[in-house]
Amino acid sequence: MTGYVLESAQVVLALVLAPGLVGLVRWMKARLQGRRGAPIWQPYLELRKLFAKQVVVSENASWIFHVAPFGVFVTAVAVTLLLPLLTVPLPLDPAGDLLAVVYLLLLGTFFLALAGLDPGSAFGGMGSSREMTVAALAEPTVALAIFALALGAGSTNLGQIVARTLADPLAVISPGHLLGFAALFIVMLAETGRLPVDNPATHLELTMIHEAMVLEYSGRYLALIEWAAALKLLVFFTLLGNLFIPWGVATTLTPASLLMAAGALLVKLVVLAGAVAVLETRVAKLRLFRVPELISASFVLGLLAVTSSFLLR
Amino acid sequence: MTSLLAVAHQLLGVAASGYAVGVLAALAARGTAGRALTAAGALAGATATLALGLWCLGTGATPALELPWLPLTGMALRIDGLSAFFLVVVGLTGAAAAVYGFGYTAHEGARYSLRLLGATLNLLLLSLTIQVIADNALTFLLTWEVMSLAAYVLVLTEHDHAGTVRAANWYLGVTHAGFAALVAAFLLLSAGDPAMSFEGMRAAVLPSPVRDTVFVLALLGFGAKAGIVPLHVWLPMAHPVAPSHVSALMSGVVIKMGVYGLLRISLDLLGGGPAWWGGVVLGAGVLSALLGVLYALMEHDLKRLLAYHSVENVGIIFMGIGAGLMFHSYGLPALATLGLVAGLYHTLNHACFKGLLFLGAGSVLQATSTRNMEELGGLIRRMPRTALCFLVGSAAISALPPLNGFVSEWLVFQALLGGAAIPQPEVTLAMPLAVAMLALTSGLAVACFVKAFGITFLALPRSAAAAVAREAPPTMQLGMAILALTCLALGVGAFLVVPALGVAIAGLGGLPATAVRFSLDISGGISGAPGEMSPALMAVGLIVLGGVTWIALRLLADRRLRVGETWGCGRVGQTPRMEYTATAFAEPLRRVFAEVYRPTEDLSIDFHPASKYFVQSIEYRSEIHPWFERRLYAPALRLVRMVAHRARALQAGSVHLYLAYMMVALLVLLVAARWPQ
16 A cells, blocks of 8 residues: 555656756756756746646647647556556556557647647648657667667566666676666657757757647646656656666665665756756757657667677576 | 257358359349348348357357368368357448448449449458358468459449559459468468368477468468558558458458468467567567558548558457467466457457448548548538547547557557566567557557548538538448447447457467466456556546536536637638648658658749739649559569560460470470489
């Protein structure tokens, strides 16, 4: 019973943390660019504003337009239910493994891409087309990263992977692990729409991918989508942090270990946010047709990760 | 025991008589009553087939029947687990297609012969039913040929269209080349046994080169039927031109007979073999999956797109089966069962969602008279129920949770991940590549179906035909709804389906039944699989979360909604010309995979005569021709024509020469018959 209560608390924690994470990345970027930047809690204010605003729906849109924000948000929350945020093992662990996480996120992308095509604008179609290209090309790398992790842990379930790495601390610095981390980091940039793949701050039609799909959304629908995007960033950061470097993840349900788990999680999120902020400041956005080259590089890293995991078993 | 067999015999009798009624009604009766009776006959037969398959899977009975209706060997029928499973596949798709067909053919009486269509459809279903329960080679080959010919006649239904005859001829040619390979394979297998029974083939001990030859011949023959690259060229030609419920049957069931045959011969009759058998099947599967989805991405003909996706999904099925065969040869029974279960589950799922998608495409075709996506759009408002069914089918084929496509692809992934247990390093290192290619295929399939559904159903209509489309008649909607609900049920009810598949696999190739241990609880974990997941829990979770979110939004967020114009940067008015097109949607992927596609591009710009800076018109043409026909088939056909041309010299037209041929042949035969002495 406490396990389920804790799991619900984890979801609430994720929902609360996610906009703050986005705000942190933006604030760090601003500071690195010599600006003062909006405060870290700015995304919360934006969400509050959006939830209070009226929704404007295109006259060409169908029910897909109304359902898609729920689809994206619900799948992102469902993924956080499976995520080893603070503790392992989770009571809902047998309900889904890493493959299920990937496909649930793909379900959200599916609905969002359809919603981009629904109002009949060229922006939305372009955004959908580009988003599906990037998502499709990133899939093999994700699969290889999962393979590399599953080889070591003997299972694709997240709780098992974390538990296995906790039991064998030296596995963290094994080449397979490090290469898998690098591959998944690049995929994270692609899937969450960060530079150099997509600019989350732009509204120029030639440079948008995610923003183009959601151009028609407003009000509470846009709030759900923005929140879901922030949750996706949190999910990827947690996967990178807690799967590859699981120190701090609580295996028992005592208050001390939970506090330490929360602290470790915050530290990892801040470090990863800093890394992303530095990268976004240093690197320019790639032309769309150069993005497959970046993803191929991550694919090769993933392949090397799996090969080295095999050879060093 | 006898009562179980009696029920099975009765169901078989009902099925056969249902089809017979269908054939007779199609040939004899006229008008709406005739069509209804034909459809009812097919529906009754298909439902009885489905019931028979479920009955045998559920009770574990293996009824056998011997009928003296065929010369030489008689007709031997036997229903084991594998046959029962494929009876379920046939029955399910056949029932939905029969119901749908009644509405689909309502107004087509003027264009083609409904009597021939109805009769051949029932004959096809009958031959499919008998084929999976055949227990000797002659029965199998005979029903195989009847099935191929029935499908040929059905493909030729709309023979007044331009490409139909060519498509049907290609289909006939490839299927008969495969048939020749199958005859050779069965002759080698029966090794002199005059009854050519499967039981005798199982018991026979053949030398290893003969077994390898039989396997290769079987792979060629059944691969041609299943549509494995490079034997797939007939699929994108034949499936689009057939009537839509026939396309659904062909894509859903007929090509699965190739899967059935391959499993029957390689695992059951030959009892498994060396690892390279599984490796070749796996490799062919990977190739078909990738090339199928890549060519599907570039298609704008809705039914050709679906046909290429059939190639892709058959590739995924072969991946599961190849993995299973490989594990079997390495002596890993739990993983072998996992791979085979994954392949069979995907067979059933593909029959469901591909059938559903073809029926949906048929509704669209009937409502708008066009299959070209670039002329459609906005159909979600005109045909809401068709759109919903097509959406379910698209989500299922894209392997999105919690539908059935996700479950079977997850199982194939788990089977491939289990490849880490194989003792040979060079084989184990190839498994990650297979996993990566499967993931790429899956991602590209999602992209393709976002395009297919989005361009066809969403936004504004791109032509007058799409603007006046009407919803499909109720029987067509019912046919689609049956399959859509089945997709959902097969996804959420995976914990019920997997044990049934285990029953189907048990005993084949010496796979011990005890290796088939499946947890019957709701988590759906499989022994030997490195992972657990539960689509039922996921479905419940998604629904609950959706409800909670919706309630929270109603209570806490602003509820106002206003309808306005689509944002257009200040332009006045919106026309369908401003929407994204299917070509544009697929263009980034076309650029990425340009080396595979080798598109030809032709650009001509007309300038104003007075100045080069004013463009009057631009014409752009780009074509993608799959290179199989040009590079593989054209040289082969040229060779055949050359050989035939040379052979014409033998037929000089002189009767004396022919008499001399006969005398020489007779002498040679006499000498050869007496030579061993």
